[in-house]
Amino acid sequence: MTLIVQKYGGTSVADPDRMRAVADHVAYTRQHGADVVVVVSAMGKSTDNLLKLANDVSTVHPGREMDMLLTTGERVSMSLLCMALAERGIDAMSFTGSQVGIITDTAHGKAKILEVKGDRLREALGEGHVCVVAGFQGVSTDREITTLGRGGSDTTAVALAAALDADACEIYTDVTGVFSADPRIVPQAHKLSRINFDEMLEMAGAGSKVLALRSVEFARNHNVPLHVRSSFTWEHGTWVTSEEPSMEDPIISGVVTDASEAKLTVLGVPDRPGISATLFEPLADANVNVDMIVQNTSTEGTTDISFTVPSADLKVAEEIVSRVAAEMSAAGVTRDGEIAKVSLVGAGMKTSPGIAARMFRCLAEANVNIQMISTSTIRISVVINASDLETAARSLHTEFGLDSGESYSAPLPERK
Ligand code: ADP
Ligand code: ASP
Ligand code: MG
Secondary structure, three states: EEEEEEEEHHHHOOOOOOOHHHHHHHHHHOOOEEEEEEEOOOOOOHHHHHHHHHHOOOOOOOHHHHHHHHHHHHHHHHHHHHHHHHHOOOOOEEEEEEEEEEEEOOOOOOOOEEEEOHHHHHHHOOOOEEEEEOOOEEOOOOOOEEEOOOOHHHHHHHHHHHHOOOOOEHHHHHOOOOEEOOOOOOOOOEEEEEHHHHHHHHHOOOOOOOOOOHHHHHHHHHOEEEEEEEOOOOOOOEEEOOOOOOOOOOOOEEEEEOOEEEEEEEEEOOOOOHHHHHHHHHHHHHHOOOOOOEEEOEOEEEEEEEEEEEHHHHHHHHHHHHHHHHHHHOOOOEEEEEEEHHHHHHHHHHOOOOHHHHHHHHHHHHHOOOOEEEEEOEEEEEHHHHHHHHHHHHHHHOOOOOOOOOOOOOOOOOOO
């Protein structure tokens, strides 16, 4: 029998009406003869609300207790969806990540999936149940409950699709697919009918949150084609597959925006071997993901080093870096939370020289100042002032011929 994994994000299950609409769609899929595994996110903004609650109660947030707290959001969704399915005569059962054997490492808050033991799901499917699984969570090799990082329900869905050898993995969200830019920021963005794993990986890595980075890594490593589509319009969305781009594809597939990072600068660092290692090793040990790094040329034996980290890790990173900077007699540490990153992604870059120059000229003409630059073979990223984000993204989108000619017209639900 065909097996379909469907993942519904937070806005797709945000309130009782949305939950019922999702139940209708799952019931429809089931009644048309497929086995269905559903992965659900927490309703609407519940994960943010739980985080806020933790901040209101305490300044101390042990990873184990945070994960206990955050995993409750998805448990609410899974049980409510099963109730809505029961009302439609569908025999559904809910499961936590730990119940279905999603085994992770021990990194609370950003755990990596090590193994998926799918037997409990296979058994339930065999008995004719629709299985509804709480996304974003697993159980560690230390038998503790863990979470997979923000947006982690995508990863749960892809991991289950790979483990169960599903025929399709559908990611339902609040936009109609993967676009050439975030349609909330660039209304002229156009829907991509398909995109390959490498480009999607670069887009996710550059901070596009339409798919969590780990979910794309998993999909590529296990060759699970993804269909990203809307639970508001149910129209066909974007296929993410291993298919190589063809000659007719545009050089640039998309413009990616990311306002979730902050910049730290260590001033007056002694310019000698080993300094960068001394600075970045403790950040790696604390599991802080350093993104862009720029080191200035040295004047009079000292240099400045700037780098970006997720804003969520800024406090921890600043504490570590301030300590290390004092130990190495650096002049000081400054931080800037008002930055944004804009990236161009396109497989065609490999064979088309001059894209970076054209990007920088376009930003100059839009009066956008570039603070940092980094590149891969199919991506160019710049860090700019947060207030320039929209101008930069829209100018680049137009410059590289990506405008659709009309504004995004499907409903763009407000994030409750
Ligand atoms: P979900 O809760 O369904 O997982 P997310 O908020 O994680 O939804 O991801 C969907 C959002 O991703 C969209 O509402 C859109 O604003 C944003 N987004 C960013 N980049 C893109 C892109 N290139 N294409 C489509 N959506 C994008
Ligand atoms: N609820 C989690 C989050 O808000 C996981 C997810 O939605 O994918 O990040
Ligand atoms: Mg998401």
